[in-house]
Amino acid sequence: MAIDYAVIRYTLDFYLNDWLEIGRLCERPRFADHGPETFAGVLDLCERLAAERFEPFNRLADTEEPHFDGAHVSLPAATEQACRAYAESGMLAAAQDADIGGMQLPCTVEMAANSFFSAASIGIRAYSMLTVANANLLMAHGSEQQRRVFAHPQFEGRWYGTMNLSEPQAGSSLSDIATRAEPDGAGYESDPLGPRYRINGRKMWISGGEHAMGENIVHLVLAKIPDAEGRLPAGTKGISLFIVPKFKVDAAGRLTGERNDVALAGLNHKLGYRGTVNTLLNYGEGGGAVGYRIGDAGLGLTYMFHMMNEARIQVGLGAAMLGMAGYLESREYAFQRSQGRPIQPGRSAAKNPTQQPVLIEQHPDVRRMLVAQRAYSEGAMALCLLCSRLVDEERTGMGDAALEAKALLEVLTPIAKSWPSEWCVEANSLAIQVLGGYGYTRDFPVEQHWRDNRLNMIHEGTHGIQAMDLLGRKVVMDNGGPFRLLLQRMRGSVAAASELARMQPLADELGRVLLRLEHATARAWASGSAPEALANATAYLRAFGHVVMGWIWLDVARAAVQAESSGRRSSGFVEGKVAAARYFVLHELPLVEAWLRPVEQCDRLWLDLPVEAV
Amino acid sequence: MAIDYAVIRYTLDFYLNDWLEIGRLCERPRFADHGPETFAGVLDLCERLAAERFEPFNRLADTEEPHFDGAHVSLPAATEQACRAYAESGMLAAAQDADIGGMQLPCTVEMAANSFFSAASIGIRAYSMLTVANANLLMAHGSEQQRRVFAHPQFEGRWYGTMNLSEPQAGSSLSDIATRAEPDGAGYESDPLGPRYRINGRKMWISGGEHAMGENIVHLVLAKIPDAEGRLPAGTKGISLFIVPKFKVDAAGRLTGERNDVALAGLNHKLGYRGTVNTLLNYGEGGGAVGYRIGDAGLGLTYMFHMMNEARIQVGLGAAMLGMAGYLESREYAFQRSQGRPIQPGRSAAKNPTQQPVLIEQHPDVRRMLVAQRAYSEGAMALCLLCSRLVDEERTGMGDAALEAKALLEVLTPIAKSWPSEWCVEANSLAIQVLGGYGYTRDFPVEQHWRDNRLNMIHEGTHGIQAMDLLGRKVVMDNGGPFRLLLQRMRGSVAAASELARMQPLADELGRVLLRLEHATARAWASGSAPEALANATAYLRAFGHVVMGWIWLDVARAAVQAESSGRRSSGFVEGKVAAARYFVLHELPLVEAWLRPVEQCDRLWLDLPVEAV
Incomplete structure (x- = not known):
């Protein structure tokens, strides 16, 4: 396989x-x-x-x-x-x-x-x-x-790099990091490699934190610079960013042969993603690791988040590709494995036992599981590629186009991170189900995809964090401008798809849920107060994600149908896209209205819950 | 933990x-x-x-x-x-x-x-x-x-037992089993242990198939008795059931010291459930394993399914308890782990960084994840215990009560098997999410529950098989009598809950979806032909399961409120039940209408899909 x-x-x-x-x-x-x-x-x-x-x-x-x-x-x-x-x-x-x-x-x-x-x-x-x-x-x-x-040595493949954000006591709440960076002597500001500090602290969940590949590992480390009384500044505004190489270097970047004061405290043994070493690192067991500050003090998180948005799209695309791997493997299996027979017409749901078994791809429920995997995985791919296209537009586009791309990315990034992470795990579960007992064994690759993919809802900002980012920041930023722009783009796709007869019912369905989403967004913020608005943020994220994916599928299927009519794609290719779009828009998109209900009703269940009832 | x-x-x-x-x-x-x-x-x-x-x-x-x-x-x-x-x-x-x-x-x-x-x-x-x-x-x-x-030796714990149904080429389609049972000589019918046969074939996914615990292993083996020309009868009606002990016994049940002709062909290495040895067994490498027929030839599957219904309830309860384990462990974690701060009132979604971090159970989204786990797991427990209560009623109740219990069990068994298997895996995923990165490591038990629980949608009849059983057989059997009886019971619970003010909105919601379920069931069978009726059977199963669980929660919460007013349960206990019921009925039950849509519309997507589009 x-x-x-x-x-x-x-x-x-x-x-x-x-x-x-x-x-x-x-x-x-x-x-x-x-x-x-x-x-x-x-x-x-x-x-x-x-x-x-x-x-x-x-x-x-x-x-x-x-x-x-x-x-x-x-x-x-x-x-x-x-x-x-x-x-x-x-x-x-x-x-x-x-x-x-x-x-x-x-x-x-x-x-x-x-x-x-x-x-x-x-x-x-x-x-x-x-x-x-x-x-x-x-x-x-x-x-x-x-x-x-x-x-440069990283681009050349000679050195490796890591990102050090979390600490054992601070994962989602970076404002609580306790790693300290203290100026390294009187002349600390005149080091050619940047202002030099001594770093002390512990960093958790560091992927690639220790191994013997390459000549060096460059750790990028978030830490706080204490004030004159030695107190760390509160909140995220006090966070700075430092370069801490595993092996020390001179001003020209040559290895000095000396190891920096960063030590492996332990490996994390994970459910999946085991090919990537994941570590707890101790900085400063011997007095403090040498670190060079990047840019200005206090802007560490801003610099980190510059990278984070692209990283979140990559997490989404990684989840999508695990989904694709399971889809393609289970599809191969379904076209090789014979078992069972079609149900005979009539009331009895009987089968003809003298007939030969058929390939399992012929069973409606197996088809459902394959097309659902395709809808999740290819849809997630499309969303993440669209976001990367917006990154290009933001960087190289002109005027309004670049600004609009930036605005759309603000709203779409939490979806590009969270939607594939959630639904492509589901795709991998369906791949296991297509293989049945065999899928549950380690003789086939699908169980590993399911385990590997489960990480994606956790790292680079958990699902709950994405939900707060979307409803708490992204849809209200700039007076809702980026959100309205996205709605406008989606309505444009509805209009374009409506011109094709095959797409009309799907376009109608998306148009309908767009109204609900717009209404629910306004209702969520009706109180004007964030605790109430965000009480059902995760349900909102889920609904928003499905709406975006309905839009993606509508537009992808529209493009496929047009590519067929211009002779650029085969009818089989196009039918696959249309089937996935039909499945997603007609079978899954109606879920949006159920998920939006607590949002629209400003349900206070989680806010008013007595502690004994948790 | x-x-x-x-x-x-x-x-x-x-x-x-x-x-x-x-x-x-x-x-x-x-x-x-x-x-x-x-x-x-x-x-x-x-x-x-x-x-x-x-x-x-x-x-x-x-x-x-x-x-x-x-x-x-x-x-x-x-x-x-x-x-x-x-x-x-x-x-x-x-x-x-x-x-x-x-x-x-x-x-x-x-x-x-x-x-x-x-x-x-x-x-x-x-x-x-x-x-x-x-x-x-x-x-x-x-x-x-x-x-x-x-x-008797099994009840005493001296011997162990297994069930041998599947074969490598026949899992869900038992009619295709190829294991042969041939009469063992002229006097084969006069053995005091039962008609004696020689068994040849291969049995797959046999849990407990080989180990050194106890003195013997009793295999119950489905096999077909060939006709005079040596051909195996087609279909499930040709299946018989045999006792094949690992070690041979004499007529009094004493071990003869001789090993029977059943050999371990290999172990299956699984994603989870690894504590249970799972095997491929070869029967008859040395001429045929000695097996004793149970009851009549050709009734093997009937005998097996006598056991299967109870086994399916047990699978559901096992899934429920894995859900409970993850719920209780993640709840313990949420009441020990401090991280993050409440959102401040106002538009900005800001937090006060100088405030101490709070226990994560205070975050609305963590509460959601805990209460959802409780709703899935305690709800699944309640459903399975209700089914076991119906088993008692069927066996020891009088007249109509016993008959009604039997009828309700027919309809509820596929739900008791499938609903916990699907949703308590989801509960376990939420447990991982509550623990974040820690939940993804093998240092905490929750990832194992998630892996273990994933088996339950596969064994003892896959999810797809349960769906066909429900919509293809159970809701139409006896002219729909058992299904109508269940609807009547559920409406009785709606009426009872309506009398309590707190329960009224939940009762209304359940009443509403009951109408939809009844309508969708009729619509599914409107064509009168099984292939069309069953095309969206899995969506129907999912919807039906949620309706049943809405009923369970409505009735459990009603009983809790009444137990509180009679002083038998504390208010904290009752609030927990009411919160889970509110969550399930108001946040999840609306999903039913979305799942029923393709059923009501008799959507032909899976039937008409061109093979290139799969």
């Missing part, structure tokens, strides 16, 4: 070319050297690398969990080989400027190309994702010296 | 005494020797055994998976010790007649008492459950000699 990458590939091709029209990006100066051939070349390369160097070792990365012998953390050799192959492909610098060796690819193409690796082995993939996120942050906010010394 | 069994205990006490009024069973001759004290004594005993002998080894049973060294299957010593302690408690014969050493307990009390073990370690618990199911089947359908030789 293996993933059929050709399906992923033609799905990507359709999204990128027919739906998102990325060819038009090549008209912009930054992407002028690119064209359909270079984009296709990148996708070809990544498809091949994922199939050859990642997927064959995905189970191994799960069973041979990272191991700490007291001195070193060991990973399977295949993990290091896969990471090296990835580095050699140049993908670490996919989005960077050509003059530092980058490919200057649009974010959309970079995300699409990387999606193969997430499908193949999300646990191995994480190392490069973290490294690029780290280096991108340094490129955006570091000094020139910091970029050269700490970011 | 440990399960708070006291909560399970007072929940059981409420359900058994206040809601199901099991005290009235003691008026019946079979239970005349029992009373509140003996029932309480059994619950006390099982609560203690579960806490002391099962729960402490639940993780061990997961990590030290059954191992086959080529000669023997080894299990952790703790598993054997727990099973021995269970046998010594007398619970294996809990429901048996006193004259063979049984306790003559009602099914309701037996199920309630056993629920502690499912919460504590479902993987260890499975051995005794299978053994009792096996022996119960023998008591119902075996000859006197078969009962004495094969069932």
Whole structure:
């Protein structure tokens, strides 16, 4: 059982070319050297690398969990080989400027190309994702010296990177971090690598926090600088961001041979995602780790969140690709496994036992489970690629288009993070169900996808945090402007789809729930007070997510039907898209109204609950 | 982190005494020797055994998976010790007649008492459950000699039992089993242990199929007897049932020292439920395993399904108890872990960073996740206990009451199997979410519950099979009589709850969806033809399950409110029940209408889907 990458590939091709029209990006100066051939070349390369160097070792990365012998953390050799192959492909610098060796690819193409690796082995993939996120942050906010010394070696694949936000007592509440950064002597501000501090504290859930791959690990660490009395500032405004290399470097970035004062305190043994080493790190067991401040004191979280929005889209796309992996594997199974017979016409629900068993894909309920997986996974892919297209627009678009892209991203990012994380776990559960008892064994890959995918509702901002972000900030920011813009875009899609006869019933359905969503949003904030408004934020997030996904499917199916009529896509391809859209819009979208009920009614159940009733 | 069994205990006490009024069973001759004290004594005993002998080894049973060294299957010593302690408690014969050493307990009390073990370690618990199911089947359908030789040693805990239904090519489609049973010589019909056959074939997914606990393993094996030309009869009507002991016995049941021709072909390595060894067995590698036919040829599946209905209720209750375990553990965590602060009144959704962090149970979304877990798990418990109460009524009730119980059980059994299996996995996912990153590690028990619970939608009839059973058979059987009886009972609960002011809005909501369910059922069958009727059977099952659970919660909350006004339950206890009922009926029951839409519209999506679109 293996993933059929050709399906992923033609799905990507359709999204990128027919739906998102990325060819038009090549008209912009930054992407002028690119064209359909270079984009296709990148996708070809990544498809091949994922199939050859990642997927064959995905189970191994799960069973041979990272191991700490007291001195070193060991990973399977295949993990290091896969990471090296990835580095050699140049993908670490996919989005960077050509003059530092980058490919200057649009974010959309970079995300699409990387999606193969997430499908193949999300646990191995994480190392490069973290490294690029780290280096991108340094490129955006570091000094020139910091970029050269700490970011460039990561783009070259010589060093690895991590993000250090959480602490054992502070996960979702970063304002409570207790890691201290104290100026390192009188001349601390004149270090060429940036203002030099000593870091003391403990950082939890650090993926890639310790291993022997590469020559160094660059930790980006949130910490607080104490005031004159030694007190840490309260709240998130007191947080700064520091570069803490595992091995110390000189001003030119050469390794000094000395280890920095950051030590592995323990490995976390997880339910899934086991290919990625996850650690508790102790900073300052020997007096304080040397760290270099990035930018201004107190802006650490702002810098981190610059990276976080893109990271959240990547989490969503990773969840989508795990969903795709399970979909494609269970589909392969359903077209190979014979069992059962069709029900005979008539009242008795009888079957003809003398008939040969049929392929299970012929059973209506198996079809439901396959199409639902497709609706969740391909829909999630489309949403995340749309968001990455908006990132490109924000960065390289002109005037209003860039501003609108930014506004849409504000509202869509919590959905791009949370919706795939929730529903592609459900897709993976359906993949298990299609395989039945076999799906429940470790002889097949689908149970691992389900375990791996369960992380995505937790890291990079939990589901509950996304819900508060959406209803508490995003739909009300700028007097509701970004939210209204999204509604306007969705209504535009309703209008466009209404012109195609096949799409009309779906367009009507989406139009109907859009009104409900708009109404519920106003009702939620009717009291004007956040505790009441946010009491049912998670139900709102779920409803909002389904509305967005209904829009995505309506628009994707519309584009597919138009691509068919212009001869660019086969009828089989288009029928698959239309079936998924019909399933999603007609079978799932009606759930929105149920989820919105407590929001519309400003239900106070959670606010008024006596503590004994919890 | 440990399960708070006291909560399970007072929940059981409420359900058994206040809601199901099991005290009235003691008026019946079979239970005349029992009373509140003996029932309480059994619950006390099982609560203690579960806490002391099962729960402490639940993780061990997961990590030290059954191992086959080529000669023997080894299990952790703790598993054997727990099973021995269970046998010594007398619970294996809990429901048996006193004259063979049984306790003559009602099914309701037996199920309630056993629920502690499912919460504590479902993987260890499975051995005794299978053994009792096996022996119960023998008591119902075996000859006197078969009962004495094969069932009694199982009640005494000396032998273990298994159920052999599936084969590698035939899981849900038992009509396709290929295991052959051929008469063992000319005098095969005169063996005192029953008509003697030689069994050849392979049986898959056999839990408890091989291990070294006890002196023998009694396999109950479905097989087909070939006709004169050696052909196996088609369909399920050709299936017979055989007793195949692992070690051969003489007519008096003494071990002959000879091994029967049944061999372990391999262990299945599962996602969860790892405490229970699961096997592929080969029958007849050396010419044919000796098997003794039970009852008449061709009635094997009927005999098996006699046991299956009770087994399905037990699967549901097991799922419920895994849900309870996760609920209680995540609740304990939420009352110990401080993080975050309340949102301040006003538009800004701001928090006061100088305030101390609060217990996470105070956050509305954490409360939602706890109350949802309670609604799923305690609701599932109540449903399964109600079904076991109906089993008692069917067996020991008088006249119409017994017939009505039987009719209600027909309709409710697929719900009791499927609803807890689906929603208590969701409960376990919420438990993980409450713990956040910690919940995703194997240092906490909640991830194991989630893995263990995922089996329940697969074994003992998959979700899809339950859906076909419900809509294809149960709601239409006897001209819809059992279904109408259930509707009538539910309307009775609506009327009773309507008399309490607090319950009125919930009663109205249930009344409303009952009409929709009745309408959708008629619409589904409007064509009069099963393929169309069953095209959306799983959506119907899901809707039906939620309606039943809305009814359960309405009635449980009504009973709680009445128990409070009569001074029998504290206000805190009652508020918990009312909150769960409010959550379920007002936040979840509206989903029913969305799920019923494709049923009401007789949506042909799955029937008309072109194969390229799957």
